[in-house]
Amino acid sequence: MPRDEWDWWRNKPSAPRIAVEDGIKARSKRGAFATQWWAKRWIAVLEGFNLGARLQRGRTYARGGQVMGIDVQAGRVEAKVQGSRRDPYRVSIAMATFTPADRKRLGVALSASPLHLAKLLAGEMPQDIETVLEKERLSLFPVRQKELTTECSCPDWSNPCKHIAAVYYLLGEEFDRDPFLLFTVRGVAREDLVAEETAAPESATRPVEDAPKSDFWEGTRPSLDLIGDIDPQTRHALLDRLGPFPFWRGDRSITEVVGPMLDAAAGEAGRVLGS
């Protein structure tokens, strides 16, 4: 791999990067960054820019927790990355948003295809969503360079620099977690996709008619067993369903940390229940 001269020039004499205590830690410790196809596609866009060694440094930055915060908004992602200077660099990635007309067409197209919409709402990007988008001459991922404007306040002249790359990788992981964010970046809101035709019923509880006024001092027996079934096998199910935390900053993943805490808590609960 040809060594990037600017990196060589900058890194050799300069001080090493300043360690960050509270940076975002990439979930990926080695190898590929994303696991889902849509996030891989996002990373592939970055890797298509031919960044050379800056890619590897970007990964090291992402894994080393140098990125201090990422803010995702419609059309724009802003981040702070700690480099070797005292003040962190400011990184921004701007992406063209869909026009209102685009969004309307997209909404119509998706409402005709409930599976795509359903999966999207359930936190999964349907495999063939691109076909739907292509028909409307839209693309979720940037296809032309000019759709994507990246900036960094670091002195490196090449763009994207390793700081931008680091942010890009972490974004990939976040898209992994919540594919809808890709739409958010494109300026699409949930309401654009789901046309709510029916007014939501306010409550599923029937009004209690003439409930027998209970004695002030006495309650009633609960209508069902409140303790219910306690199956240790499914104790982590809810935690697993929540999955990774957005832009997690810990060394171990949130499930790795909270899992044993939940077990200890369940032990205490068992003691309280007297079993």
Next chain:
Amino acid sequence: MLVLHAGPHREHLLVWAESNDPLGDVKTALQRAGMAMAGDRSMVQAMLPPGPSTPLLELAQDRPSARAKARKKKPVKTTLDTLRFAQRDAIQLLRAAAGERVLAPGVLVGADLAWCAMAMRYAAALVARGHVVPSVDGDRAIWLPLLVGDEGERFAALVASMPPVVMAFDPAADARVATRQFVGALADAIARAPRRAQPDGRSLHERWLTALTSGEGRITASAEELTRLKASVDAWLRPVMTQAAAPFRLAFRLEEPVEDDTAWRLHYLMQGRDDRSLLLPAAKAPRELLLRSLGEAAAISSTVERELARGHTEGLDTDATGAFAFLTRDAAALESAGFGVFLPSWWSRKGTKKRMTLRGTARAPRFKGKSGLSFDSIVEVDWRIAVGDAELTETELKRLAKLKEPLVKVRGQWVQLSAQEIGEALSFLKSKGQRTTLQQLVRTRLTGTSGTLEIEQLEGAGPLRDLLERLEGTREWEELPEPEGFSGTLRPYQKRGYSWLRFLEQAGLGACLADDMGLGKTIQTLALLQSDWPLHRRPTLLICPTSVTGNWLREAQRFTPALPVLLHHGTRRARGDSLLGEIERSALVISSYSLLHREAETLGRVAWRGVVLDEAQNIKNSETRQSKAARALPADFRIALTGTPVENNVGDLWSIMEFLNPGLLGNAAEFRRTFFLPIQTLRDAEATATLKRITGPFILRRLKSDKSIIADLPEKNEMKVFCTLTKEQATLYKAVVDEMQDALADSEGIERKGLILATLGRLKQVCNHPAHFLGDNSELPGRSGKLARLTEMLEESVSAGDHALVFTQYAGMGTLIQRHVAESLGLESLFLHGATSRTRRDEMVERFQNDPHGPRVFILSLKAGGTGLNLTRANHVFHFDRWWNPAVENQATDRAFRIGQTKSVQVHKFVCAGTLEERVDELIEGKQALARNIVGTGEGWLTELSNTQLRAMLTLGREAIGE
């Protein structure tokens, strides 16, 4: 006495006391309950109706219940003196109060405190299920409960069961919101208690999780960081939160084809989260909720996914194979992911209700008369195959196999068939005449399965049939006469019980006799022991609660006088080798549960002929040391006696059955899986039925109200209840006797008579209770064998829905009994004595006789209540102390036993064994003439006895002391 109340108020639990004693306050109450809890005293406004919450607080106030009048009054503003606790500090109290009526003698649990305890247990269950997640509240890290899956329904049930008094501090607040806060705070307190598993780093996220394990939960972070954290946590929890907060969930209903149509239909519905009976078609659902739910369901069910791709959002059509796949695979997965699932009624969790089944006929090949049949005998079984009602031939079976349909309609019934089942069925047909043991056969027949196939019918031929049918109670077992040497008469149902015990004993199977209190479990057991002793001459161990050891001894002496009995109990009991020697010579060894685990090792060395557990609910918890010790005792036969309906409590059943017939219900884990969980949590009727079928042959329970029993029972059933003295009572008793003998030496005439009569009175008071004798208003629990036994028996009779009269000749003792019943059982009782006004008396009688929620215990002084009253609602009469005048006692008994009485009346006469009470009782029983002529007139005749006779009459026997 006081009642402890509690209610949540903002982030605290306020605990307050309602007392009839001006000095009774929360702090002392908590101390009495052994709880060192420091709360902040705080005066808080509450809305309460005037008057006490319970009539128990109006004891000894001789006027109509103030509560009855106050009930109708509206709540008024009241200032309460409360102790304020952070929720985490209140858990100890709530744990102690859970499921109890009484926290400590004289400290009752109010319905509001009981509800708070229930809420705490629910919070603990939420934590144990992992239904709490880390979250943020202001600058605190908290564990937040999420009402996913069934939790919504449970939570709604908790709210609905709340007594209004809980909200007394915030009457305007929404009970739902308050409960939500309260449960949340408790779950948080429980989950953060372990203070363990801290993350390693110092990042914002790790500081957040670290704060989850600290007491306060404060996160060290700037305001800006907290805002950022909150946004991230919200994003993280959003998918589950929106689902848990939605008033509806997606549900699926599978419908079978109508008529000749072959299409099965799966309907999508929206089901109310709190009210499961509320169903809406999917078309009416909010679109985002429906689509998101369908998207989640599509990840579980490929059928739903495929149909969704075709644009179907309201349901789908499928064929038999698709329906079967949904029934067997998708339905359970969807249900456990929190979706509602409705399946056709012919389908159960285990498949179609009609299945291919086995039918078998068993015969014993070389059967040589009755005595030749034992549980190790080899039997042969001839098997046949049936589907629904029809038996199938091999050819038909093979044709079914060729269909390769998982779900076929055979004669109008949907039946599920697998290649494995058909294969098994065919191989069963080939193996004509399978050999097995009789014991295995019984077990197979009771469990009703073999491999994957269900056994629909397994019959015995010839004598085998008799045995199996007797075991299952479809045929009467042989009814035996009283055994030789048994001195007493068994009533017809007792003969049946004794014969049943003997039948199971001879078959080497354990039996649980669970007759109602008063039906004579003791006498039936003694009959069995009498019949067994001449045959084997080996000892049987009887374990019972301390309070009834004396009773067993006396009953054995009365009904089985020829059996050598050893009372292994008390401080002077034999130990080691001398104990083993004594045991070897005995037919019956009576001991207590407390000794069972203390001397488990020694008792385990004896080759017992039998082990009998009286009040066997003592081993309902299989993990306790006494349960383990009981199971470890080697014995040829085992019997459990209990008056509580064990068969209704699934959890307790395993431990007792494991003692009786080890392995019958599988090991604890298997039992939990096959019976406990399905029955307790899923209300699985089939599992319930199977469990009843398996355990049924080993449990005999007759109720006093059973028609067949009523016919056998005398209308009035009198029995003695022999009690023991505590050490304190024995010491006092001896002191009184010694004092009298000193004084007797130099007194005569009127003076002598007066001395004797006074001594008799004092001895009777000692037998009643030390506090009665001392008159010092001291503590009651643990000091009188009689009172302990009375309390147990009252508890049992009240929990069986019965009503009881308790007679005493002393008004002072009546007050103590009333106090003790209230303080230790939390039960209201009535007390009628000489000073009760006429109107008050009429009101009491009216309440006892007619009020559906009235007190079930009526205490009467013999003089005030012995005549005139009509108290036919009572079917138990207790004579706590004795007048020794049968006529007076009978007259009192007749308050219950008179015209209008529809049940049989159980009369329990309390006697302290080894004391003058027993000696006088013997005189009355034994010497009818004397009784009628002399004793019957009162106690005066005792003063005519010589000093020597008197000493013999009063000296304390060895067997008197029960500890």
